[in-house]
Amino acid sequence: MAEFELKKYDEVPIGGVVTGGATPELNETGDWRSNRPIFDEDKCIQCLLCWSHCPDASFYIEDEEVQGIDYDHCKGCGICAEICPVDAITMVPEGEDSEDE
Amino acid sequence: MSNGNRQVLTGHQVVANAMRQVDPDVVAAYPITPQSEIVEYFSKFVADGKVDSEVITVESEHSAMSACVGSSAAGARTMTATASQGLALMLEIVYIAASMRAPIVMTVANRALSGPINIHCDHSDSMAARDSGVIQIYGEDAQEAYDFTLMAQRLAENEDVLLPVMVTLDGFTLTHTAQVAELLPDDTVTDFVGEYEPLYPLLDVDNPTTQGPFDMPDYYFEHKLQQVEAMNNVPEKFLEVQEEFSDLSDREYSGLFESYRLDDADYAIVLLGSTAGTAKVVVDELRDKGKKVGLLKPWMFRPFPAEEMKEALKEKEAVAVFDRSLSFGSSGPLYLEVSSALSHEDNKPRLYNYTYGLGGRDIAEGHIAEVFEDLENPDLESKMHYINART
Known part of the structure; x- marks a missing residue:
């Protein structure tokens, strides 16, 4: 988890409002994943179905191409592996293949 | 001063007229005795082109308050009305409205909670909501229900308050009986309630916000303290609004x-x-x-x-x-x-x-x-x- 300074009740916006609308980038939420998607760039045809189906915006995209997976936010749901038409993503138990990170 | 506009109206008609004069952007409601006619009369005003509000007819009170919370978060002035079982079903979202600091004004036509099933008045419905974070104002007659509905708008939207306000009137005793009530001229109410300027409108896409997010133990307590402070600000603001309202009407309000x-x-x-x-x-x-x-x-x-x-x-x-x-x-x-x-x-x-x-x-x-x-x-x-x- 990222370190945040804990503020007093009157130092944060009311009602739990978060201004800026970009908190997930600051807050790492991928630490409870039990299965890890492994991306095989050689098989990938850049259809971007994984990116469009990911519920957590965990695919790095540059120039409209998948660059890799954001393991700081991926929850390991496996939707990307399921949807990939060329099996370029495989799910492995967390802890195995961690050298691929 | 009195404007002489004294009419014989039911509690329903009086509250519906208050809503018409407030001219909320959105009203989301579901019918339940003895509240139903309030929204029926209001919907007729909308259908007749006498008010520009968007009426959202939903499938339950849980959805009614959910639509109200979404509408309020978007930055719209929002009202609703309910009673009894409707309030009970709505209650989960009333807590959320209060915690999201949504200045929704709601009428409750007090009715007993089941069971045994009963449609007549007691205060068990609104009392069940007393710890939800909503401001509660109880009216004695249709006139007070009207006056407090208008004052509630100002109180709810006060920048030091920003909380939902519940204005209650006794079901049947006040809702279904014809009483003499004096309505303010429409433009007087328009000036009194003013334009609503939301603090964090979700539709302000140039200033994006996340609303209603999850709190861990490190912030939930502090957000509750914000509600405590807002509630503590209410009496002083209520007295200020009362003073202003008393000047507009011939009715003296000066106290809690x-x-x-x-x-x-x-x-x-x-x-x-x-x-x-x-x-x-x-x-x-x-x-x-x-x-x-x-x-x-x-x-x-x-x-x-x-x-x-x-x-x-x-x-x-x-x-x-x-x-x-x-x-x-x-x-x-x-x-x-x-x-x-x-x-x-x-x-x-x-x-x-x-x-x-x-x-x-x-x-x-x-x-x-x-x-x-x-x-x-x-x-x-x-x-x-x-x-x-x-x-």
């Missing part, structure tokens, strides 16, 4: 409760809502006979005006607190508040709790006169007393 012949009274009754009208008649009759009796009618139940009420009651000989709802296994909710307000007084009055009017049970002048007679007896038992019930 109404004191009726209370100042020099030895014996007092404290009660909410329409029964105050009956109690005032009894007070007048007993005063004519030389009895020093009075009435305290809280307008505001949340936040509860404990300090002010302590000052008003501490010198009394005896006080009867009337509750129109039960808290099974404990005393009534109004009694608990009054008792708590007086708890640090050394020579506090003898305090008694009376339950009355459950499920629409009548309460007549004679019943109230009997209570005043009870209060003169220093040996009166401290148990819960039930008025006009076959005990």
Whole structure:
């Protein structure tokens, strides 16, 4: 988890409002994943179905191409592996293949 | 000053007219007796082009308040109305509206909660919402329901408050009976309520916000403290709004409760809502006979005006607190508040709790006169007393 300074009740916006609308980038939420998607760039045809189906915006995209997976936010749901038409993503138990990170 | 616009209207019509004059952006509601006609009349105003509001007809009160929260978060001035089971179903989202600081104004036409199923008045519905974070104002008659609905708009949207406000009126007794009420001119209300300027409108795409997010233990407590502070700001702001409203109308509002012949009274009754009208008649009759009796009618139940009420009651000989709802296994909710307000007084009055009017049970002048007679007896038992019930 990222370190945040804990503020007093009157130092944060009311009602739990978060201004800026970009908190997930600051807050790492991928630490409870039990299965890890492994991306095989050689098989990938850049259809971007994984990116469009990911519920957590965990695919790095540059120039409209998948660059890799954001393991700081991926929850390991496996939707990307399921949807990939060329099996370029495989799910492995967390802890195995961690050298691929 | 009076504008002379006195009309004979039902409580429904009066509240619907208040809503029409407020001209909210959105009203999301679901019908339930005895509230339904409020939104029916309002919808007719919309259909007739007399108000520009978007009426969202939903499939339940849970959805009604959910739509209201979304609408309010978007930055729209939002109102709703409900009663009884509807409020119970809505309650989960009422807490969320309060915590998201959504200044939604809602009417509650007080009705008993099931079971047994019953459509008539008591206060068990709104009392169930008393810890939700909503401001609660209780009206005695249609006129007060109208006036408080307008004042509620200003109170809810005050930048130091930003909380939902519930304005209640007794179901059937006030909603379905024709009463004389004076409506302000439309443009007077337009000026009084003003333009709503939301603090964090979700539709302001240039300034994106996340609303209603998850809190871990590290922030939930602080967000609750924000609600505490907002609630603490309410009495002062309510008095300011009352002063402004009193100048617009010929009606004098200056307090968190109404004191009726209370100042020099030895014996007092404290009660909410329409029964105050009956109690005032009894007070007048007993005063004519030389009895020093009075009435305290809280307008505001949340936040509860404990300090002010302590000052008003501490010198009394005896006080009867009337509750129109039960808290099974404990005393009534109004009694608990009054008792708590007086708890640090050394020579506090003898305090008694009376339950009355459950499920629409009548309460007549004679019943109230009997209570005043009870209060003169220093040996009166401290148990819960039930008025006009076959005990």
